[in-house]
Amino acid sequence: MDAEIIAVGSELLTPDHQDTNSLYLTGKLNEVGIEVRFKTIVGDDRERLATVLRSALGRSPLIILTGGLGPTEDDLNRAVVAEVLGRPLVEVPEILERIRARFALLGRPMSENNARQALIPQGAAWLENQNGTAPGIWLEHNHATLILLPGPPHEMAPIFDSQCLPRLERLSAGERIQTRVIKVAGLPESEVDRRLAPIYQRYQNPTTTILATPGGIEVHFRARAATAQQAEALAGLLADQAEAELGEHVFSSRGESLEEVVGMYLVMKQKTLATAESCTGGLLSERLTRVPGSSNFYLGGAVCYSNELKTSLAGVSPAILEAHGAVSKPVAQALAEGIRRRASASIGLGITGIAGPGGGTNEKPVGLTFIALADERGTEIREFRFPGDRQRVRWLASQFALEMLRRRARGRSKL
Amino acid sequence: MDAEIIAVGSELLTPDHQDTNSLYLTGKLNEVGIEVRFKTIVGDDRERLATVLRSALGRSPLIILTGGLGPTEDDLNRAVVAEVLGRPLVEVPEILERIRARFALLGRPMSENNARQALIPQGAAWLENQNGTAPGIWLEHNHATLILLPGPPHEMAPIFDSQCLPRLERLSAGERIQTRVIKVAGLPESEVDRRLAPIYQRYQNPTTTILATPGGIEVHFRARAATAQQAEALAGLLADQAEAELGEHVFSSRGESLEEVVGMYLVMKQKTLATAESCTGGLLSERLTRVPGSSNFYLGGAVCYSNELKTSLAGVSPAILEAHGAVSKPVAQALAEGIRRRASASIGLGITGIAGPGGGTNEKPVGLTFIALADERGTEIREFRFPGDRQRVRWLASQFALEMLRRRARGRSKL
Numbered sequence: 001m002d003a004e005i006i007a008v009g010s011e012l013l014t015p016d017h018q019d020t021n022s023l024y025l026t027g028k029l030n031e032v033g034i035e036v037r038f039k040t041i042v043g044d045d046r047e048r049l050a051t052v053l054r055s056a057l058g059r060s061p062l063i064i065l066t067g068g069l070g071p072t073e074d075d076l077n078r079a080v081v082a083e084v085l086g087r088p089l090v091e092v093p094e095i096l097e098r099i100r101a102r103f104a105l106l107g108r109p110m111s112e113n114n115a116r117q118a119l120i121p122q123g124a125a126w127l128e129n130q131n132g133t134a135p136g137i138w139l140e141h142n143h144a145t146l147i148l149l150p151g152p153p154h155e156m157a158p159i160f161d162s163q164c165l166p167r168l169e170r171l172s173a174g175e176r177i178q179t180r181v182i183k184v185a186g187l188p189e190s191e192v193d194r195r196l197a198p199i200y201q202r203y204q205n206p207t208t209t210i211l212a213t214p215g216g217i218e219v220h221f222r223a224r225a226a227t228a229q230q231a232e233a234l235a236g237l238l239a240d241q242a243e244a245e246l247g248e249h250v251f252s253s254r255g256e257s258l259e260e261v262v263g264m265y266l267v268m269k270q271k272t273l274a275t276a277e278s279c280t281g282g283l284l285s286e287r288l289t290r291v292p293g294s295s296n297f298y299l300g301g302a303v304c305y306s307n308e309l310k311t312s313l314a315g316v317s318p319a320i321l322e323a324h325g326a327v328s329k330p331v332a333q334a335l336a337e338g339i340r341r342r343a344s345a346s347i348g349l350g351i352t353g354i355a356g357p358g359g360g361t362n363e364k365p366v367g368l369t370f371i372a373l374a375d376e377r378g379t380e381i382r383e384f385r386f387p388g389d390r391q392r393v394r395w396l397a398s399q400f401a402l403e404m405l406r407r408r409a410r411g412r413s414k415l
Numbered sequence: 416m417d418a419e420i421i422a423v424g425s426e427l428l429t430p431d432h433q434d435t436n437s438l439y440l441t442g443k444l445n446e447v448g449i450e451v452r453f454k455t456i457v458g459d460d461r462e463r464l465a466t467v468l469r470s471a472l473g474r475s476p477l478i479i480l481t482g483g484l485g486p487t488e489d490d491l492n493r494a495v496v497a498e499v500l501g502r503p504l505v506e507v508p509e510i511l512e513r514i515r516a517r518f519a520l521l522g523r524p525m526s527e528n529n530a531r532q533a534l535i536p537q538g539a540a541w542l543e544n545q546n547g548t549a550p551g552i553w554l555e556h557n558h559a560t561l562i563l564l565p566g567p568p569h570e571m572a573p574i575f576d577s578q579c580l581p582r583l584e585r586l587s588a589g590e591r592i593q594t595r596v597i598k599v600a601g602l603p604e605s606e607v608d609r610r611l612a613p614i615y616q617r618y619q620n621p622t623t624t625i626l627a628t629p630g631g632i633e634v635h636f637r638a639r640a641a642t643a644q645q646a647e648a649l650a651g652l653l654a655d656q657a658e659a660e661l662g663e664h665v666f667s668s669r670g671e672s673l674e675e676v677v678g679m680y681l682v683m684k685q686k687t688l689a690t691a692e693s694c695t696g697g698l699l700s701e702r703l704t705r706v707p708g709s710s711n712f713y714l715g716g717a718v719c720y721s722n723e724l725k726t727s728l729a730g731v732s733p734a735i736l737e738a739h740g741a742v743s744k745p746v747a748q749a750l751a752e753g754i755r756r757r758a759s760a761s762i763g764l765g766i767t768g769i770a771g772p773g774g775g776t777n778e779k780p781v782g783l784t785f786i787a788l789a790d791e792r793g794t795e796i797r798e799f800r801f802p803g804d805r806q807r808v809r810w811l812a813s814q815f816a817l818e819m820l821r822r823r824a825r826g827r828s829k830l
Contacts, residue, residue: 010624011635013451014594015442018433027430036428037463039456044624048452055470072608072625073616111605131802133605152627154803179430211431220431274724281704282697285718289696292772292805300720302728303700309689309715309758313728343724357707390707 001172002037003029004060006052008068008077009151010043021066021149021156028160030177031228032169034062044074053084061144062168067151069134071113077148078137082121085141089119095126099133127163131155136163145171175224178231180206180239183252184217185403192217192246199241206235214395215258216251251406258402259287265409266297266347271375273405274343275301276314276335278326279353279369284398299343304335314338314350325364327352329381332370336381340374347408348374351401353384355393369397373404380404416587417452418444419475421467423483423492424566425458436481436564436571443575447583448590448639449477459489468499476559477583482566484549486528492563493552497536500556504534510541514548542578546570551578560586590639593646595621595654598667599632600818607632607661614656621650629810630672666821673817674702680824681712681762686790688820689758690716691729691750693741694768694784699813714758719750729753729765740779742767744796747785751796755789762823763789766816768799770808784812788819795819 005026007019019041026036037060042052049068056063068077082089096118103110117134120126127136132155137148147164149156184192189212196219200208206223219242223234243250251261266273275285282303288294302313307326310316315338316331324330332350340348353369360366367386372379382404386396420441422434434456441451452475457467464483471478483492497504511533518525532549535541542551547570552563562579564571599607604627611634615623621638634657638649658665666676681688690700697718703709717728722741725731730753731746739745747765755763768784775781780800787796797819801811 009626010622011626013441013454014635014637015438015445018435018438020433023430023433026428030430037458037460038467039428041454043452045452051470051474052453055466059466070627071605073612074624108603108606111603111609113605113609154807209426209429209431218431220429222429275718277697280701281709281713282692282700282716282718283704285697286695286701289698289718289720289809290806294696295720298696298720300718300724300728301697302717303690303697303704303715305704305710305713305715306758312757313715313717342727343721391705394704 001034001061003034003062003064004038004040004056005036006056006063006065007039007041008044008049008065010045010074012041012067013043019066021151021153024153024157025064025066025160028165029168030179030222032165033172033174033176033224034168035177044068044076046076046080049076049080050084053080057084057141057144062147063144064147064149066149066156069117069136069148069150071111071117071133075116078116078119078121081137081139081146081148085121085139087121087123090122091115091118092120092126093118095120095135098128102133127159129155129159131158136160138164138167175226176228176231177222177224178228178235179220179222180232180235181221181252181255182219182239182243182246182250183215183255183258184219184246184249185251185258185406187217187246187249189217192219195245196242199245200238203238206238208238215399251403257290258399258406260291262402262405262409263288263291263294263297265406269409271297271346271409272299272343273297273347273349274299274339274345276310276339276348276350277301277303278305278310278335278351279355280351280394280397280401281305283394284349284351284401287398287402299345301339301343310335313342315342327354327364327368327370329370329372329383332372333374333379333381336372336374336379346375347405349401349405350374351397353386353393353397355390355397357390367393369393371397371401371404373408375408380408416449416476418449418477418479419453419455419471420451421471421478421480422454422456423459423464423480425460425489427456427482428458434481436566436568439568439572440479440481440575443580444583445592447580448587448592449583450592459483459491461491461495464491464495465499468495472499472556472559477562478559479562479564481564481571484532484551484563484565486526486532486548488528490531493531493534493536496552496554496561496563500536500554502536502538505537506530506533507535507541508533510535510550517548542574544570544574546573551575553579553582590641591643591646592637592639593643593650594635594637595647595650596636596667596670597634597654597658597661597665598630598670598673599634599661599664600666600673600821602632602661602664604632607634610660611657614660615653618653621653623653630814631666663822663825666818672705673814673821675706677817677820677824678703678706678709678712680821684824686712686761686824687714687758688712688762688764689714689754689760691725691754691763691765692716692718693720693725693750693766694770695766695809695812695816696720698809699764699766699816702813702817714760716754716758725750728757730757742769742779742783742785744785744787744798747787748789748794748796751787751789751794761790762820764816764820765789766812768801768808768812770805770812772805782808784808786812786816786819788823790823795823
């Protein structure tokens with residue numbers, strides 16, 4: 001079964017907004033063997049939306065619309081779908097009740113406008129939304145299935161996963177698609193391609209895509225087969241060969257993030273971590289604590305933007321700051337060792353650098369960053385010169401700090 | 416003049432690839448007064464691409480296709496455009512010559528396939544590509560203008576800027592588009608719409624879009640006028656009325672982020688800030704330090720995931736932790752007051768909560784969060800029950816912490 005996704009919203013036709021829902025949906029649809037053949041983005045405009053919907057009905061057995069279910073006047077999806085299909089909108093008392101209850105729970109009066117969200121085209125089923133007022137809508141019309149989902153991703157995704165995907169899996173007759181993702185650190189994209197091409201070129205299925213992302217080079221192996229297990233085995237066959245070729249540069253074999261991998265190693269080795277960050281301003285600790293259960297390996301740390309806090313929170317001596325400046329090897333070392341001691345952690349990690357845009361000099365330009373890792377065997381300090389703007393320098397600093405942690409934590413020798 | 420963008424490429428229909436060219440093109444088109452009304456993404460498939468192109472020809476005076484101009488078999492744009500318009504493809508010797516020269520320069524033999532890139536539909540003009548082998552194509556057909564551009568952004572953008580934009584500026588009736596964005600905190604989307612509808616409904620131009628984003632409700636006023644200045648004035652006129660209506664709920668008049676606004680107020684009032692975060696794990700400090708120059712108001716803080724660090728970094732007494740538990744009002748207060756004292760900051764902010772997925776109980780469920788703000792006038796503590804998953808709870812906690820800071824910092828009374 002082929003699918004078509006229509007993302008509705010005038011903001012998605014401006015230079016500042018991207019339709020990201022369709023990426024999520026595509027991934028989930030692929031899992032149950034459904035390919036996306038068209039994606040269309042159209043504004044909050046009755047006539048244009050109707051045009052797009054008619055085209056879709058003429059060519060796609062499964063049509064998913066996102067957005068346009070809000071309470072405001074320019075949220076038109078319910079009305080346009082009803083009009084194009086020639087079905088009246090009917091009010092569902094149970095939805096209205098739920099919307100009222102939701103507002104009551106939040107202690108706010110329900111706006112008149114929200115009553116619109118209780119309307120669905122005749123003959124449709126509604127899909128409960130636990131994270132917002134707009135329910136989703138499921139509709140069969142002639143030989144097509146239409147699904148309407150709210151635009152906010154945290155509302156769209158749970159509705160789709162729990163109430164659409166199982167039904168679609170039953171509807172989709174045939175093949176299954178599985179993708180294995182491996183992630184690579186420390187090699188450029190072209191080098192990854194050069195080394196993997198002789199392997200992946202031998203296969204039409206799986207297809208291989210190499211992708212540069214902020215979190216590292218990703219290699220996607222996408223396989224089709226009669227069952228999910230077979231597709232997975234096929235993708236795995238190629239992924240294993242690729243891993244063997246790239247060796248320790250592969251940090252993730254199953255799509256895990258770098259921070260998840262670091263956490264896994266630390267828990268496995270029963271080690272704890274504390275951090276002292278300057279230029280990354282908490283980004284490293286934020287990334288570490290994205291991982292559920294991070295309290296099992298991460299104790300916490302200091303964000304010491306000012307020199308005073310480098311001293312009072314991480315125990316960096318004012319003499320070192322005075323002698324070498326805040327962005328220096330000795331300060332990185334003192335941060336790592338200081339926070340390790342202060343937190344009684346197995347590992348201390350310190351970062352200091354110049355993220356920009358201001359603060360750079362000829363001698364210490366924007367991008368200059370020192371990262372130190374201290375454990376009971378001693379302290380490793382590395383110097384980096386990261387390219388790019390403030391956010392990119394900060395991201396790269398956190399990325400290389402995690403990579404230093406990974407390499408130290410995976411080593412067979414004791415930490 | 417309205418435009419439609421068609422991005423061609425099977426990889427753009429996978430979960431991992433986004434069409435970003437269209438954002439670039441939209442920005443440039445808007446500058447010369449052209450609105451994008453439809454965006455379509457379609458794979459490297461002859462029949463599907465033809466379908467999409469026919470729909471576009473039926474509704475859009477300007478159609479821009481990106482991708483599908485490469486040398487390989489699945490690059491179909493030239494052939495499909497020629498077929499749909501009923502014009503034969505003709506070889507342009509000058510293009511062929513340039514492709515040959517390019518290969519010679521790189522010291523590589525030209526592949527047979529590349530000769531295809533010298534074909535253009537009869538009657539079309541070709542657009543020189545200085546960064547690759549595929550030239551762009553400009554084509555007028557009946558009342559429509561078609562532009563074919565190569566997919567790689569570093570090839571697409573220079574061709575468009577130097578050879579398309581000046582012509583489009585002459586073709587477009589001469590209007591210009593400008594957008595003003597205001598951002599709103601503390602009101603739901605439906606309430607913002609209810610209050611603004613009487614104002615924006617009086618205008619066809621600017622058009623108004625209300626948008627729920629993780630960073631707050633955004634209201635976009637998008638105006639068209641003969642000159643950029645006039646368009647800006649028009650957008651500003653409506654934005655000012657909207658601001659007057661929404662009052663202090665508007666935290667940003669020019670698209671600034673909440674963290675930028677907080678920083679601005681703190682610098683203006685010469686106040687400094689320190690934070691002590693538990694469940695947000697550094698997200699608040701990371702957001703504050705995204706702002707360039709944040710060292711002018713942000714001293715730093717503690718990420719105290721473990722109870723021991725709550726004590727050693729933020730001075731929370733073990734007795735309070737013991738008596739009330741880590742997620743409690745008294746601990747939030749102690750975090751805020753402790754870090755304020757430790758950092759000698761004007762303001763201390765403390766956050767403690769349960770982000771999930773584990774750690775919740777009946778009495779203290781996932782989402783329960785306490786945020787405390789301490790300054791020389793005393794300490795304000797608020798209790799929240801945030802909905803959603805781990806990342807959302809963390810985001811909302813950081814968002815409400817910033818909003819508490821904004822409200823305190825903007826007050827006329829001294830902090």
